[in-house]
Amino acid sequence: xxxxxxxxxxxxxxxxxxxxxxxxxxxxxxxxxxxxxxxxxxxxxxxxxxxxxxxxxxxxxxxxxxxxxxxxxxxxxxxxxxxxxxxxxxxxxxxxxxxxxxxxxxxxxxxxxxxxxxxxxxxxxxxxxxxxxxxxxxxxxxxxxxxxxxxxxxxxxxxxxxxxxxxxxxxxxxxxxxxxxxxxxxxxxxxxxxxxxxxxxxxxxxxxxxxxxxxxxxxxxxxxxxxxxxxxxxxxxxxxxxxxxxxxxxxxxxxxxxxxxxxxxxxxxxxxxxxxxxxxxxxxxxxxxxxxxxxxxxxxxxxxxxxxxxxxxxxxxxxxxxxxxxxxxxxxxxxxxxxxxxxxxxxxxxxxxxxxxxxxxxxxxxxxxxxxxxxxxxxxxxxxxxxxxxxxxxxxxxxxxxxxxxxxxxxxxxxxxxxxxxxxxxxxxxxxxxxxxxxxxxxxxxxxxxxxxxxxxxxxxx
Numbered sequence: 306x307x308x309x310x311x312x313x314x315x316x317x318x319x320x321x322x323x324x325x326x327x328x329x330x331x332x333x334x335x336x337x338x339x340x341x342x343x344x345x346x347x348x349x350x351x352x353x354x355x356x357x358x359x360x361x362x363x364x365x366x367x368x369x370x371x372x373x374x375x376x377x378x379x380x381x382x383x384x385x386x387x388x389x390x391x392x393x394x395x396x397x398x399x400x401x402x403x404x405x406x407x408x409x410x411x412x413x414x415x416x417x418x419x420x421x422x423x424x425x426x427x428x429x430x431x432x433x434x435x436x437x438x439x440x441x442x443x444x445x446x447x448x449x450x451x452x453x454x455x456x457x458x459x460x461x462x463x464x465x466x467x468x469x470x471x472x473x474x475x476x477x478x479x480x481x482x483x484x485x486x487x488x489x490x491x492x493x494x495x496x497x498x499x500x501x502x503x504x505x506x507x508x509x510x511x512x513x514x515x516x517x518x519x520x521x522x523x524x525x526x527x528x529x530x531x532x533x534x535x536x537x538x539x540x541x542x543x544x545x546x547x548x549x550x551x552x553x554x555x556x557x558x559x560x561x562x563x564x565x566x567x568x569x570x571x572x573x574x575x576x577x578x579x580x581x582x583x584x585x586x587x588x589x590x591x592x593x594x595x596x597x598x599x600x601x602x603x604x605x606x607x608x609x610x611x612x613x614x615x616x617x618x619x620x621x622x623x624x625x626x627x628x629x630x631x632x633x634x635x636x637x638x639x640x641x642x643x644x645x646x647x648x649x650x651x652x653x654x655x656x657x658x659x660x661x662x663x664x665x666x667x668x669x670x671x672x673x674x675x676x677x678x679x680x681x682x683x684x685x686x687x688x689x690x691x692x693x694x695x696x697x698x699x700x701x702x703x704x705x706x707x708x709x710x711x712x713x714x715x716x717x718x719x720x721x722x723x724x725x726x727x728x729x730x731x732x733x734x735x736x737x738x739x740x741x742x743x744x745x746x747x748x749x750x751x752x753x754x755x756x757x758x759x760x761x762x763x764x765x766x767x
Contacts, residue, residue, distance in 0.1 A: 394597040399589040406736050407582035416583045418495040419488030424578055425570055426483035428476065432456050433606060434498035436482065438579035441571040442513045443505035444592050449474040451599075458608045465612035467621045471629050495584070499605055502579050503590040503598070506739050507730035511561065512554075512711050514571045519552045520759070521658040522634035522651050524641050527552075530569075534560045548645035554714045554759060555722075562725050576732040589737070623664050627690050630662075631655055635683040649675040652686065657761040659690060663707035666697040667758075667765040706767055710758035712744045717756060 407413075427438040430452055437452055439445035450466035453474070457464055485491045505513075518526035531549020534556050535541045546552060552560075566572045575581075588605060590598035596613055603610025612618060634642065634651055642651060652673055659665045672689050673681065697703060718726075727734070727741045734741040757765055 394601055395594060396588065396590055396598045396601045400586055402738065403581060403586065403589060403736060410582065410732075410736075412582040416585060418492040418584075421491070421580055421583055423482065423580065424573070426481040427579075428452060428479040429482050429485070429494065429498070430456050430479060432459070434494065435606065436495060436498045436500045436584075437479075438500075438502045438584070439476070440502065440504060440510075440575050440578060442510040442517075443575070444503050444595065446471060446474050448503055449476060449479065453478055455606060455608050462609055463611070465615070465618075465621075467612070467618075467625055471625070499588065500584055500586045501588045501590070501602060502575075502581075502586050503592060503595075504575055504733075504737050505592040507574070507733045507741075508715065508726075508744060509592075509711065510575075511558070511572065511726075512714055515554055515557045515714070516658055516661055518571065519557055520554075520661075520761075521630065521654050522550075522638065522642055522646070524548065524638040527645075530557070530560060530565070533565075537563055548642070550645055553717075555717045555719075558718050558722055558726065561729075562722060566729055574730050574733050576736060581732075581736050591737075623694055624691070626662065626664060627659065627687060627694065630658060631683060631687055631690065635681075635686055647675070648678040648681065649673070652678045652681070653761050655686070656690075657758075657765065659694075660706065660765060661710040661758055663703040664697065665690070665693045666699065666702065667706045667767050669693045669696060670764055702767070706758070706765075708744075709767065713756040713758050715744050718743075 423438070425439075427436055428449070429436050432455070435452065435455065437448065439449060447466055450469045450471075450473070453469060454461070454464045454466050456479070482491070482494075485494055517523070519530055527549035529549075531546060531552045532543075533549075534552050535543055535546050535549060538556060538559065541552075541556065561572055566574065570578060579586075588598070588602050590602060599613050600610050615621075634655060639648075639651075653671055656665065656671045660667050660669075672693070673686075715723075723743055730741070733739065757763075757767075
């Protein structure tokens, strides 16, 4: 397995670096073959298991990490190597876990910070020295705003990321790592900075990208992704998909498998973007544990993270998301979209998006007729959305409907395509300890014909 992951990483990096990377890779491969010939393919890792058991180098990389390294879903972490329980969040241990897994993949020694080939430039800050590798569909907009507030912390110590408009989360309001032109500058900065990345389950990233960029009205990505899908796949026509709209989730997955994952940062594997085994990250946060991880990061940076515990934070976050989801479809994209879909279809798609994201209860029906949607103002649509959010009281149901939609979408994907997805994102699953199985927590054995969440033309009945 480590052979395949290592080769994939080499394919994604520039030629010069391939030559430099290839020598230790060949050496490690030869060494492994030599060891196999002597039947000693067991790697002893006393730092992982206190009993001194040996772990097989090949076929054992996907070990029981909940047992060895602490269940990442727990609020407590465990010191690897003994049975002492400590009150530390999982984020506290992830950098050590990542280093071990990189070592299992054949990486070792100190990274060469002066020549790292990031496909997209990370952000840096000098107040304090911080390096952040943004991952689209893994909270990058929120964390861009977070790091802008960190830069302003001395002047405005209680500023929340949500106080900044999403339009203000421009990546160029932060320094770019690429602006450090000299290798020595890069090396010195990375050696002295707090290096941060926030990740998300690969399948969750894919589903989020689909809902945000293709399912909901989005003229920009309908052109970029939707029309590309129409061009690639013979069973799709421009008549059925005007402007690249109404692309199904299975067709989106086919587009990913066609090569979209190599080109677009919203889909590109996280490891290829942030070089997990080349950068010694100090903080590896996850969206799945974002509250404790932001606390940990804020403490490490010596800034206030109190905003995330504000009793109104969830309310502010939801309002922020509703505003962001409705703004462009009902303003700057509206005229162009009207050539492809009706205002009523725009409204139904937006409403279902807010339901799938867990903001509006699935049982609350779309409140407008086709006539009422004609020329409706942004303010009127938002007012109805906020009223529905306010009436969505059952938090457990909202959480469940998000997961049901996620699982229903993946129930539509053929096994052969799931296997290819698992292969493409293999290094993300392994290095970051995510489960690569088909999602099926709430609706095991789901039949594709029973999928309701993505059928926006009818009311969603859970």
